[in-house]
Amino acid sequence: MARRLVLAEPLRYTIADDDPLPAAMAWCAVLRTRVIDELTLAPPRTPFRLTSNLAAASPRVGDGGYCGLVARPRDVAHALLTPGALEAAVETPGFLPRDLTPAIDAARRALNSAAAIGDPALDVLPPDGVPPQFRPGRGVLVARPAPAGADEFTAVAASASPPPLTQVALVDPVRAPHALNTRVAGVPLVLPDQPLHRAEPVRLRGRARRRTGPNSIVPAPGAQIGIAGIWLAYPHTQTLAPVAPDFCAIAPGLRFAHPVGAAIQRGTFNPAGAPRSLREFAPAGARAIALAPNLGLNPAGGDLLRIGDPLTNEAEIVVSAGFDPVGDPNAAVMLRLSAPTAYLHRVPGAVRDIAPGALVAAGAVARETLAGDRVLFAAAIGALPTASMLAVEHGSARAAYYHATQYPSHSGGAFFHQLALDADGRFESPPLARVAQLRIIASHPLHPAQQIDVALDYGGDNLLAIVFS
Numbered sequence: 001m002a003r004r005l006v007l008a009e010p011l012r013y014t015i016a017d018d019d020p021l022p023a024a025m026a027w028c029a030v031l032r033t034r035v036i037d038e039l040t041l042a043p044p045r046t047p048f049r050l051t052s053n054l055a056a057a058s059p060r061v062g063d064g065g066y067c068g069l070v071a072r073p074r075d076v077a078h079a080l081l082t083p084g085a086l087e088a089a090v091e092t093p094g095f096l097p098r099d100l101t102p103a104i105d106a107a108r109r110a111l112n113s114a115a116a117i118g119d120p121a122l123d124v125l126p127p128d129g130v131p132p133q134f135r136p137g138r139g140v141l142v143a144r145p146a147p148a149g150a151d152e153f154t155a156v157a158a159s160a161s162p163p164p165l166t167q168v169a170l171v172d173p174v175r176a177p178h179a180l181n182t183r184v185a186g187v188p189l190v191l192p193d194q195p196l197h198r199a200e201p202v203r204l205r206g207r208a209r210r211r212t213g214p215n216s217i218v219p220a221p222g223a224q225i226g227i228a229g230i231w232l233a234y235p236h237t238q239t240l241a242p243v244a245p246d247f248c249a250i251a252p253g254l255r256f257a258h259p260v261g262a263a264i265q266r267g268t269f270n271p272a273g274a275p276r277s278l279r280e281f282a283p284a285g286a287r288a289i290a291l292a293p294n295l296g297l298n299p300a301g302g303d304l305l306r307i308g309d310p311l312t313n314e315a316e317i318v319v320s321a322g323f324d325p326v327g328d329p330n331a332a333v334m335l336r337l338s339a340p341t342a343y344l345h346r347v348p349g350a351v352r353d354i355a356p357g358a359l360v361a362a363g364a365v366a367r368e369t370l371a372g373d374r375v376l377f378a379a380a381i382g383a384l385p386t387a388s389m390l391a392v393e394h395g396s397a398r399a400a401y402y403h404a405t406q407y408p409s410h411s412g413g414a415f416f417h418q419l420a421l422d423a424d425g426r427f428e429s430p431p432l433a434r435v436a437q438l439r440i441i442a443s444h445p446l447h448p449a450q451q452i453d454v455a456l457d458y459g460g461d462n463l464l465a466i467v468f469s
Contacts, residue, residue, distance in 0.1 A: 024074040024153035028139065029188040030057060032068035033100065035090050038195035039436050039458070041233050048092030054079055065193075073141060073187050077151040081143045081183040083108065095196040096372040099257065103191045107133060108183060112166060115142070115178040120157075120170055124184050127165035131190045134168045139187030145176050152176065153187070198458050201249075201374040201431035204438070206464030208425040210447055219425035220444050220468055224418055226410030228451075229439040237437045237455065245409055245438075246366065248381050249430035250390070250402040252316055252342030253372040258365050258392050258400075264378055265391045267359035269317060269401065271306065271352040278307070278349035279332040285340045289318075291351050295329035298322070301336070304354040304401070307345050314343040317354055317401040339371075339400065356401075359391060367434075374433045376402070382409050386417045405430045410441040432456060444468045 006013040031052075037044050043065030050059040050067045057071035067090065069076075079086040088100040109124040122142070128134050136158035144151045154172040163169055168184070208223035229242025273296055280290035289307070297303050301322035308315035321336040362384060367377035376390070381404075390404045406417040407430060419427040432438075435456060443449040447468035456462055 022074075023139070023155070024077075024151075025072050027070055027072055029060075030069050030071045030073060030076055030080060031086070031088065031104070031191070032066070032188045033103070033191035033194050034065045035067065035092075035098070035194045035196055036065055037095075038197055038434065039233055041235055044092050044095060044196055046093045046095075048090055048095075050088060050090055052086065052088040054086065068188060073139060073153050074151070077141055077143075077153075080141055080185045080187065080189060081108065081151070086189075090194060090196070092196065094199055096199050096370045098194055098196055098370060100191060100194065102257075102259075103194065104189055107189045107191055108185050109133065111178055111180055111182045111184060114180050115174045115182070117174055117177055119174040121163070122168040122170065122174070122184060123166055124168055125166060128168075129165070131192060133186030133190055136169075140168060140170060141185045141187050142174075142178055143183040145178050145182070149176060152178075156186075195368075197370050197373055197434060199372065200458070201433040202456055202458055202462055203431055204429040204454065204456070204462045204464055206427055206466060208421060208427065208442065208444070208466040208468070210444055210468035217467065219423065220466075221421045221423055221425050222444060223421060223425065223466065223468070224415040224443045225427065225466070226408045226415045226418070226441050227438050228410045228441045230435045231437040232435060234436045234455070237453070242437075242439045245407060246379050246381055247375050247377045247435070248384070248407065249374060249405045249432070250376050251313070251374070251405075252402070253374050254369055254376070254392075254402075255339035255342075255371060255400040256393070256398045257371050258369050258398070260365055260368055262365040262393050264362045264364060264376070264381075265359040265394055266362040266384060266388050266404075267391065268357045269304070269306070269354045269389050270357060272355040273353040276305075276351040276353075278345055278347050278351060281347055282307075282341055282345040282349070284342060284344050286337070286345075287340055288334050288336045289341070289345070289351075290332050290334050292332035293330040294323065294326065294333040294335075296353065297333070297335070299325045301338070304356065305335075306352045306354050307341070307349055308343065309350060314345075316342050319399055319401075338397070356391065356394070359394060362390065365392065374431050375435075376404070377434075382406055382411075382416065407432075415441075415443070432462075440464070442466045442468070 004015045056075040057069040061067045083105050090098045112125040113123045134156045142152040157169040157171045208220040210220040227245045230245045231237045282289045301320045303320040319338040321338045323333040323335045363378040386406045390402045408419045409416045421427045437455045440452045
């Protein structure tokens, strides 16, 4: 304990200061990230909030989209080091909720080689990247070597030249031996910018007409319209060329945040077995449905069921997550679902078992997704039929099934998946999302083709007037 002499004439005080607080017990940032609107690449204009499952941590939200958690590292060491233990999410009006847990898990490291007592640095994998986890002055947390041991907390040391990306120089040498694959975390865990997705899609409505004289204009129902390219962010529309429109509209919205590379299959989904019926009203977002009979359903889950009339726009395929068995095969059961329902379903709604057939590969998810997204990106997905059924991650715990609708497109001088124009030349696109601007090609047999770049307004109507001259 240190002592200080303080003079305040004519008095003299001797003050005994507290011992310095151990670094692991001092409050500091333990998680940090920045959220942006994926279309503007700027922070959202609406207030947002960060939530987590850590009672010992407090959320903080700052300017510029920055947010995170503050806590005493010792209180949250297990959550910082253990995959899946730290859950967090960002919510803001007008955007889909974003789960930060996968990014948190990706930010952790593990020892690539054992650490001995006195080692001045750690050898970790994967290598430090962007954003860096181990800048000089930041904390380093190393998992305890045994249940009876203690987590080590120190700081990253500065060095004359940047160390290899797999090396973490330490202010305090290693105090206990640590085996290969021991978990390591930077403090704070620093996540890349987290793009937020707009919650509601938009539609492009328009009218095609053609000029027949200096003072006359008539509808052009024979026009062809197709998307030749897209821009994914508004700042890119003036600096980058458009990219191929490799995306399609889906219904319902994505049930899961399917990872990039997740398998997509196309096929038929036919009813099988005797009809079932809902026994209770099921609102949109229901995590369980009451139905009967239960004969043939697997109490452990995994059954595919279609709820609703397939001739309507509110039929959906759901996956069961099991139910509590009953002795009567005709009795109603409360069937849990792997994901919430997308639509409201009334009693006595039709429920049919579904047997997927003739599933064929249709590519892989090509752009990160959030649950609720209304579009799916995959290379060359426009080669599929205009309307089809897609299975994503079929056969896994995250299997989901969607109605897919292709957008009108233009490629190689030809038009595909054409919109229906009425006699007055009016048209409407399928729902559009996650795209800032479209490059549209419009053609009519009696006039030259036109190229039109259309920036989408996610806060209002999107009207396109096409006039062939």
